[in-house]
Amino acid sequence: MANHAITRPCFTVDQVCDLPLSELLPPLDAEVIDVDVNEPGFFGQLVEKRSGHMVLAMPSRQTSIVRDVAARMLIAAALGLEMSRFPSVMQTTVLRDNGEDSDPDMDEALRRVREGRQA
Numbered sequence: 001m002a003n004h005a006i007t008r009p010c011f012t013v014d015q016v017c018d019l020p021l022s023e024l025l026p027p028l029d030a031e032v033i034d035v036d037v038n039e040p041g042f043f044g045q046l047v048e049k050r051s052g053h054m055v056l057a058m059p060s061r062q063t064s065i066v067r068d069v070a071a072r073m074l075i076a077a078a079l080g081l082e083m084s085r086f087p088s089v090m091q092t093t094v095l096r097d098n099g100e101d102s103d104p105d106m107d108e109a110l111r112r113v114r115e116g117r118q119a
Contacts, residue, residue, distance in 0.1 A: 008027075008028060011024070013081040017072055021072075043073075046092075
């Protein structure tokens with residue numbers, strides 16, 4: 001089976017940091033969902049499916065500023081951008097489904113994120 005490359009728009013780290021999320025998310029085929037994982041040190045998680053669809057799972061009790069910074073940081077990491085503009089106290093987790101078919105581990109991680117549990 002052929003390996004299909006995902007074509008994404010090119011964003012700079014400045015654009016990721018400065019564009020309103022409402023303008024940044026649609027071209028990336030990204031959505032933000034709330035999860036009931038409100039553990040200290042968990043700022044969010046980005047799951048990228050083989051299709052390229054990105055799901056940003058963000059703690060439901062997060063302040064709006066932390067949510068904004070964490071979402072932008074996860075997007076920058078997924079795009080392979082320079083991370084020096086982001087707080088060093090935050091670490092990113094990006095999961096990618098690169099298999100030919102559905103990956104059971106990725107499906108389970110996404111299911112857990114949508115249910116509000118850590119992947």
